[in-house]
Amino acid sequence: MKTRAAVAFEAKQPLEIVELDLEGPKAGEVLVEIMATGICHTDAYTLDGLDSEGLFPSVLGHEGAGVVREVGAGVTSVKPGDHVIPLYTPECRQCKMCLSGKTNLCSAIRETQGKGLMPDGTSRFSYKGETIYHYMGCSTFSNFTVLPEIAVAKIRTDAPFDTSCYIGCGVTTGVGAVTNTAKVQPGDNVVVFGLGGIGLNVIQGAKMAGADRIVGVDINNSKKEWGEKFGMTDFVNPKETSDVVAHLVELLDGGADYSFDCTGNTDVMRQALECCHKGWGTSIIIGVAEAGKEIATRPFQLVTGRNWRGTAFGGAKGRTDVPKIVDWYMNGKIAIDPMITHRLTLDEINKGFDLMHAGESIRSVVVY
Ligand code: NAD
Ligand code: AHE
Ligand code: ZN
Numbered sequence: 403m404k405t406r407a408a409v410a411f412e413a414k415q416p417l418e419i420v421e422l423d424l425e426g427p428k429a430g431e432v433l434v435e436i437m438a439t440g441i442c443h444t445d446a447y448t449l450d451g452l453d454s455e456g457l458f459p460s461v462l463g464h465e466g467a468g469v470v471r472e473v474g475a476g477v478t479s480v481k482p483g484d485h486v487i488p489l490y491t492p493e494c495r496q497c498k499m500c501l502s503g504k505t506n507l508c509s510a511i512r513e514t515q516g517k518g519l520m521p522d523g524t525s526r527f528s529y530k531g532e533t534i535y536h537y538m539g540c541s542t543f544s545n546f547t548v549l550p551e552i553a554v555a556k557i558r559t560d561a562p563f564d565t566s567c568y569i570g571c572g573v574t575t576g577v578g579a580v581t582n583t584a585k586v587q588p589g590d591n592v593v594v595f596g597l598g599g600i601g602l603n604v605i606q607g608a609k610m611a612g613a614d615r616i617v618g619v620d621i622n623n624s625k626k627e628w629g630e631k632f633g634m635t636d637f638v639n640p641k642e643t644s645d646v647v648a649h650l651v652e653l654l655d656g657g658a659d660y661s662f663d664c665t666g667n668t669d670v671m672r673q674a675l676e677c678c679h680k681g682w683g684t685s686i687i688i689g690v691a692e693a694g695k696e697i698a699t700r701p702f703q704l705v706t707g708r709n710w711r712g713t714a715f716g717g718a719k720g721r722t723d724v725p726k727i728v729d730w731y732m733n734g735k736i737a738i739d740p741m742i743t744h745r746l747t748l749d750e751i752n753k754g755f756d757l758m759h760a761g762e763s764i765r766s767v768v769v770y
Contacts, residue, residue: 407527407544408751408768409534411459413451416752417543422461422534425526427474427548434486434549437563439542440465440742441754441766442571442599444690447666448537449755452692457518460535461527464490466542467567470554477551479721485559487570487728489720490515490538492553506582506719511550515539521550542570543751545770555724558732564745564769565738568599569727571715572765573738576603576664577727578716579688580611584660588612591654594634595674596664597625598758599741599765600688602632604662606736609633615654619646619673622761631740640673650677661685668695675699681707688713741765 405424408417427433442465448456470484480486494500494510511521518535519525526548527534527541541547557566576599580586592608594601597620608616609632617636618629626637636653640646651657657679663671666689675685676699685708687697697710704710718724730736744766746754754766 403546405544405546406748407461408748409459409529410449410462413449413456413458417449417462419749419751420529422544423528424544424546424548427472428520428522429475430477430551431474431520431548432470432477432480432551432554433472433546434468434488434554435471435546436466436468436542436544436770438467438567438767438769439463440568440570440572440599441751441758441768443666443758444571446755446758447690447692454693455516457535459529460518460537461541461544461547462537463543464488464538464540465567465571466540467557467563467570471546479551480554480556485557485561486554487557487566487724488540488542488547488549489553489555489724490540490571491715491718491720492539492550493719493721494552506715506717508552510552511539520548543768545748552721555721557725557728561728561732564767565742566728566731567767568738568742568765569724569731572599573603573731573736574718574724574727575688575713575716576600577607577610577736578718578723579662579686579713580604580607582717583711583713584684584686586611586613586660589614590659591615591617593617593619593650593654593658593661593674593677594664595619595662595670596689597629598664601662601664602628602741602764604664604688605629605634606632610736617650617653617658624761628764632737647673647676654679656680657683659683663687663689665689666691668697671697672699675708675710676703678708684709684711686711686713742767745769
């Protein structure tokens with residue numbers, strides 16, 4: 403079949419809207435009509451050539467929601483007409499990682515996914531006879547995409563596509579980092595670095611968990627009002643503070659119980675660790691750093707009881723947890739609507755990247 407898609411033909415170039423050839427689902431796969439997709443900073447990072455796994459030409463996008471249109475042989479958990487959210491972290495429920503109960507990092511298809519291919523080692527997308535790579539196993543910047551059955555979460559049919567797509571990455575990552583990874587407890591003090599599409603969800607997760615002080619840190623002062631909407635109690639602009647770590651340690655009587663990096667900047671990751679309370683403070687890295695970057699601190703920071711951890715997709719097990727997060731949204735336990743600042747057509751998708759880089763959007767969503 404044919405599908406309209408925004409293709410990343412080359413790094414650092416605008417996406418091009420073209421009609422691709424798409425092969426139907428093979429055994430264990432499903433064809434999904436994507437109804438809406440968010441634009442996450444990770445898409446921009448890959449498009450900018452900063453991802454060591456980045457491949458071109460490819461169809462980016464990993465924050466979608468849509469409808470199953472066709473299923474391949476042997477598919478039992480979804481059927482045509484089901485509403486689904488694609489999962490860049492699948493959940494096979496059979497691999498060592500899934501069975502460990504210790505991680506959401508399913509290993510069933512990770513190797514081929516990182517090579518831009520389906521589990522059988524081939525791509526379903528092509529253009530004028532040339533292979534176009536998949537991205538993060540999702541490729542939601544295509545109106546139709548093919549996904550492994552283990553990489554779709556079936557969700558309720560009354561959830562709007564243009565908001566619930568955000569649960570495919572940003573919402574689950576931010577809220578899950580608080581509830582699944584950090585396990586923030588009532589009364590804890592939290593610091594969040596980077597108040598974008600992820601950081602604001604960390605803030606609303608921390609508020610939901612009953613955190614006491616929720617301090618937001620961003621170099622863009624317009625993010626103060628955004629943070630306050632979701633439960634932030636204090637705002638710090640590091641550009642207006644001579645020593646941001648000392649300031650945070652002072653503000654929180656010794657430092658944060660939990661801090662979160664939502665910037666991808668390795669210098670900020672160090673600040674996030676070092677603003678943690680001696681003896682127990684834990685810093686969670688969410689931000690994705692560009693290829694070649696490394697983190698550093700004095701080992702003394704860890705010797706004296708600070709902990710450095712990370713999280714992917716908020717530690718969520720996609721097929722199990724995503725439908726529950728959709729319920730949280732539909733029941734009003736978490737907010738999504740105010741964070742969708744822009745709705746665009748597929749033809750306008752490059753504008754979504756411009757708005758992100760200019761710090762003018764929280765989430766832009768492409769509605770097909
Ligand atoms: P975004 O562009 O919406 O937000 C980034 C925010 O960080 C902006 O508000 C920006 O002003 C702020 N910022 C930039 N430099 C800063 C600095 N030096 N100090 C303080 N604030 C600073 O991006 P996003 O979509 O929220 O994504 C944030 C990061 O999370 C990205 O690195 C993205 O790749 C990553 N991410 C990781 C996961 C995961 O599973 N681990 C999932 C989604 C996104
Ligand atoms: N490909 C990069 C790493 C990118 C990365 O860490 N991705 C996160 C999700 S970001 C979503 O917006 C993730 O899930 N990581 C776990 C994994 O298995 O990829 C690189 O450095 O090579
Ligand atoms: Zn993302």
